[in-house]
Amino acid sequence: MSVLIYTEIAKGKVKKSSLEAVNYGNRIAAQLNTTATAVIVGDADMSDLGKAGAKKILKLNNPKLSDLNGQYLTAAIEQAATAENANIIIFSFDFTGKEVAPRLAAKLKAGIVAGAVDNPVIAGDSFSVKKNVFSGKAIATYLIHSAKKIISLLPNSFPVELTGTNTPEIVNFTVNLDAVNSPIKVKEVKKVTGDLNLPDAELVVSAGRGLKGPENWTMIESLAKELGAATACSRPVSDMNWRDHHEHVGQTGIAIRPNLYIAIGISGAIQHLAGVNGSKTIVVINTDKEAPFFKSADYGIVGDAFEIVPKLIEAVKRFKANRN
Amino acid sequence: MKILVCISNVPDTTTKISFTNNDTTFNTAGVQFVINPYDEWYALVRALELKEAQGGSVTIIHVGGLDSEATIRKGLAIGADDAVRIDVEPSDSFAVAEQLAAYAKDKNFDLIIAGKETISYNGAMVGAMLAELISLPFVSMATKIEIINNVATIEHDIDGGIEVVECPLPLVLSANKGMAEARIPNMRGIMAARSKPLQVVPAVTADKLTSITGYTLAKGRTDCKFIDAAHPEQLIELLHTEAKVI
Ligand SMILES: Cc1cc2nc3c(=O)[nH]c(=O)nc-3n(C[C@H](O)[C@H](O)[C@H](O)COP(=O)(O)OP(=O)(O)OC[C@H]3O[C@@H](n4cnc5c(N)ncnc54)[C@H](O)[C@@H]3O)c2cc1C
Numbered sequence: 001m002s003v004l005i006y007t008e009i010a011k012g013k014v015k016k017s018s019l020e021a022v023n024y025g026n027r028i029a030a031q032l033n034t035t036a037t038a039v040i041v042g043d044a045d046m047s048d049l050g051k052a053g054a055k056k057i058l059k060l061n062n063p064k065l066s067d068l069n070g071q072y073l074t075a076a077i078e079q080a081a082t083a084e085n086a087n088i089i090i091f092s093f094d095f096t097g098k099e100v101a102p103r104l105a106a107k108l109k110a111g112i113v114a115g116a117v118d119n120p121v122i123a124g125d126s127f128s129v130k131k132n133v134f135s136g137k138a139i140a141t142y143l144i145h146s147a148k149k150i151i152s153l154l155p156n157s158f159p160v161e162l163t164g165t166n167t168p169e170i171v172n173f174t175v176n177l178d179a180v181n182s183p184i185k186v187k188e189v190k191k192v193t194g195d196l197n198l199p200d201a202e203l204v205v206s207a208g209r210g211l212k213g214p215e216n217w218t219m220i221e222s223l224a225k226e227l228g229a230a231t232a233c234s235r236p237v238s239d240m241n242w243r244d245h246h247e248h249v250g251q252t253g254i255a256i257r258p259n260l261y262i263a264i265g266i267s268g269a270i271q272h273l274a275g276v277n278g279s280k281t282i283v284v285i286n287t288d289k290e291a292p293f294f295k296s297a298d299y300g301i302v303g304d305a306f307e308i309v310p311k312l313i314e315a316v317k318r319f320k321a322n323r324n
Numbered sequence: 325m326k327i328l329v330c331i332s333n334v335p336d337t338t339t340k341i342s343f344t345n346n347d348t349t350f351n352t353a354g355v356q357f358v359i360n361p362y363d364e365w366y367a368l369v370r371a372l373e374l375k376e377a378q379g380g381s382v383t384i385i386h387v388g389g390l391d392s393e394a395t396i397r398k399g400l401a402i403g404a405d406d407a408v409r410i411d412v413e414p415s416d417s418f419a420v421a422e423q424l425a426a427y428a429k430d431k432n433f434d435l436i437i438a439g440k441e442t443i444s445y446n447g448a449m450v451g452a453m454l455a456e457l458i459s460l461p462f463v464s465m466a467t468k469i470e471i472i473n474n475v476a477t478i479e480h481d482i483d484g485g486i487e488v489v490e491c492p493l494p495l496v497l498s499a500n501k502g503m504a505e506a507r508i509p510n511m512r513g514i515m516a517a518r519s520k521p522l523q524v525v526p527a528v529t530a531d532k533l534t535s536i537t538g539y540t541l542a543k544g545r546t547d548c549k550f551i552d553a554a555h556p557e558q559l560i561e562l563l564h565t566e567a568k569v570i
């Protein structure tokens with residue numbers, strides 16, 4: 001029996017959220033005196049998977065898997081789990097994880113916790129796993145009763161550790177998908193985000209209606225660029241098409257939990273906080289000292305974004321220059 | 325075209341959350357419940373638009389107790405033709421999916437739409453599970469859907485972008501922001517909703533694979549450290565030395 005972890009490649013590299021999942025699966029494997037097996041579709045440098053703790057890597061082979069179609073992936077991962085005799089399967093709670101993990105759970109009748117934020121507490125055959133509920137307002141502890149268990153890990157819940165010295169065994173695993181036929185045909189893929197994928201980003205610079213118009217985002221983008229951060233926005237900003245809707249964070253957008261979230265000209269409505277209150281450090285810049293966001297901030301600056309942001313950009317440049 | 329929309333009943337977004345019974349039970353006292361925003365604004369409204377354009381019917385379905393009938397009536401007021409309530413308090417997303425599957429499996433719906441996730445338990449699972457249980461294709465986090473000659477063209481969010489897919493009906497979809505604009509029920513809709521059919525269906529025996537054993541409230545931030553607006557560079561210093569995030 002091993003712990004199986006679904007991992008994925010993006011832009012030629014194993015995704016950071018996948019490495020987090022391997023670390024997570026490996027910690028569970030250690031507690032159960034077994035080892036971690038990563039499954040992956042495609043080719044890339046796999047050495048980080050070993051450093052993250054994978055003892056074995058199954059490269060899933062079948063031409064039908066090239067689009068990461070959920071129906072095919074579900075069947076493929078099921079076959080890998082059977083071959084590895086794995087009762088515990090780990091995903092990242094990312095787009096594929098949200099599509100495939102529940103589908104596989106229903107197929108295997110595996111109890112699933114989606115969006116886990118902590119290591120499971122293992123007692124006999126049951127796992128206790130914590131996850132955020134009520135859009136980040138509370139944390140619930142779920143008990144998984146079933147023998148088969150699936151956990152998807154909320155990205156950025158743990159820092160990636162690449163300290164292992166494993167050279168994993170890489171196995172070509174041929175999947176038989178003759179009996180599975182998905183009628184879904186991919187017509188087109190449109191890449192939208194810049195260099196940094198918002199859900200994975202460790203640093204995020206976000207701005208709201210206080211910026212007055214889309215033309216004022218140049219300084220937000222410069223600050224983000226200097227910091228190596230991704231950009232995000234509040235809902236009205238994406239509703240008015242000042243920014244792409246992929247940047248919309250909050251209850252009805254995406255939930256993120258970066259190490260640093262800088263909110264500029266955002267009032268801090270409860271629905272906005274729902275998407276960002278898991279961030280480790282929150283900075284708020286707002287002209288109104290009564291803005292509710294300050295109550296949820298670690299650091300605040302009361303002042304005009306149009307004066308403060310340019311100064312911050314200079315300060316980051318100096319900070320970086322001093323470190324070199 | 326026969327469309328089924330899955331509706332969940334959730335605390336209004338501004339609700340202050342609290343727990344009872346030694347922090348094992350969500351305290352519903354004084355809580356205002358609403359249709360989950362993804363189900364209402366995107367799934368239901370897009371379903372109605374498709375029906376208005378091409379004919380057919382929109383049925384809403386909810387798994388839950390008698391308390392949720394007010395929420396179901398609101399869905400009827402927005403424009404659904406009829407409603408089904410499966411009479412059981414579900415224990416988790418899989419339990420919901422099993423009930424929905426038992427109902428939907430032999431009803432020949434052309435399109436089944438769920439929300440991306442509930443804003444209460446944030447599972448993001450029911451749509452995919454239902455698709456698996458009734459052996460239908462599933463497209464997650466759709467932001468657009470058009471249907472021509474029984475073939476759906478769907479845009480949906482994927483890692484770092486948008487994928488456009490084509491799929492013949494029937495299929496299951498989870499709805500994300502972008503599918504439609506919210507509609508506010510008018511007086512006529514509210515009046516009509518009172519007499520629209522709401523069928524109560526007994527639950528099937530479902531598996532209980534997980535349960536919640538306790539809750540804690542998320543730690544709030546206690547005090548914000550203010551930095552002089554004249555010296556924003558101090559912020560960068562603190563982020564480095566104190567917060568250690570840069
Ligand atoms: C069901 C529901 C779901 C929702 N989901 C979301 C969601 O997912 N995400 C989301 O963001 N919102 C969501 N909302 C909307 C939310 O309630 C707020 O309306 C929204 O977050 C406000 O956006 P904002 O802070 O950008 O704008 P505003 O509330 O208008 O705030 C602008 C802020 O900018 C400040 N400001 C003005 N000028 C300057 C300046 N020169 N420098 C610095 N600061 C300045 C102002 O003091 C103010 O605090 C939802 C609402 C509902 C009802």
Ligand SMILES: Nc1ncnc2c1ncn2[C@@H]1O[C@H](COP(=O)(O)O)[C@@H](O)[C@H]1O
Binds near residue numbers: 388
């Ligand atoms: N009790 C329920 N009854 C009907 N549909 C539900 C119920 N709970 C969840 N759903 C549907 O499934 C979606 C995703 O829920 P979840 O996977 O639990 O986050 C929701 O947006 C609804 O469309």
